[in-house]
Amino acid sequence: MKAIVYERNGDPSVLRVVDRPVPEPGPGEVLVRLAVAGVNPTDWKARRDRSLPEGWQTPGQDGAGVIEAVGNGLDRHLIGERVWVWEAAWRRPWGTAAEYTVVPARQAVPLGDASFDLGACLGIPFLTAHRCLTAGETTPQRLHAGALTGRVVLVQGGAGAVGNAAVQLARWADATVIATVSSPEKALLAAAAGADHVINYREQDVVAEVRRVTPDGVDAIVEVSAARNAATDVRILRAGAVVSVYADDGGDQVSLPIRALMLPNARWQFVLVYTMPWSAKEQAITDVTAAVAQGHVRVGEEAGLPLHHYPLDATAAAHRSVEESVVGKVLLSTSAA
Known part of the structure; x- marks a missing residue:
């Protein structure tokens, strides 16, 4: 061979x-x-x-x-x-x-x-996205149609492979999905994936645009660049929200304000498929397989x-x-x- x-x-x-x-x-x-x-x-x-x-x-x-x-x-x-x-x-x-x-x-x-x-x-993109969407204290541990009803998800980098997977899975689960992108061309891709709202972070104020959509903030952030986006993420979290970090685009060090994150009892979750618990992998496989079978x-x-x-x-x-x-x-x- x-x-x-x-x-x-x-x-x-x-x-x-x-x-x-x-x-x-x-x-x-x-x-x-x-x-x-x-x-x-x-x-x-x-x-x-x-x-x-x-x-x-x-x-x-x-x-x-x-x-x-x-x-x-x-x-x-x-x-x-x-x-x-x-x-x-x-x-x-x-x-x-x-x-x-x-x-x-x-x-x-x-x-x-x-x-x-x-x-x-x-594989890796969809299992990563699943973990990011289910790793919070107030997010469900499994995804299915309606699992994220009433919740708002922000996908930072909505035109990437993991970002695309997160948008598709979150929309299948009935979340309101906001995606950030860096160009008009990528905005079209994030919208095609199913994002309800798309923000070009090079041209728009992400915090202002997110607050316009959801004044109380978001329940989960799927984060591709924590070093670059941490200051923004902190300002748009509602109580019990989670920021799931799956990549180090833009730098491998992140600085977080303690009190600003204590108030909403926010969680920062770092995600790597290879070392995450087997139970999380098993649930992700089950849910992704169901989403595929249902045509989502x-x-x-x-x-x-x-x-x-x-x-x-x-x-x-x-x-x-x-x-x-x-x-x-x-x-x-x-x-x-």
Whole structure:
């Protein structure tokens, strides 16, 4: 099979196409013939910095394809099932930038009739967004239609992959969704995803615009840039609100005023899918799967998430595109599945 491998950390030039034997699934694992793989920011960050315990790594946490074999302890009826894969390369060498990968069975989730493109977009972005929307004291622990009725969610960076996922999931759950963006083009994408109100933070006062929509403030903030936005976030929180920080865009240090956050009993929650509790992952998988089955998750420019397809042998260019903050979702076509 063809696979992308790197044997040392560095820029995208360390990625190379190799021929490898198709891996054998171990006990409790499934072999997935991948059709599409997603590329996330954590893929290039790991390529630059994370150690290589096995001496090599195939990148890619997310993907979609068909189960071709199962390990001991699993029902053979799983063979032939269309699935989406998540967290494939966390502390494992077999990622999704390959024609095949092996993962624990619980990390290959039934996809139903949804497209492989959509399946490859779920994984880390949607599980991250779910955690951000459910990590507060006053937010529900699970999402479903109506779960966020009466609540207001602010998505900082509503045109990114996680931002898009947060907008879609929050609207499915019936929240009022406000999204911030940096350009008119991104405003169109956030609106296409389902945001009720879109604020261009380069041209508008975010605090004033949020207070115009919701004078009492917001219940939850999905935050991509805490270092840059903390002062704004503090001024628009209602009692019991949560700020869920999932990235360090704009800086890796944040300063918070203590008394201003004590008064509303506000919570700051830092989010990383790989290390969050398994119970939170399990609930996110259940809820995201339900949203997909009900037709409330979409991809493509008409859903606010332009797709950029690359062949497997152009993975280096795909990584570079994500590293340079392309707007939309980068996907690898891994096989003809």
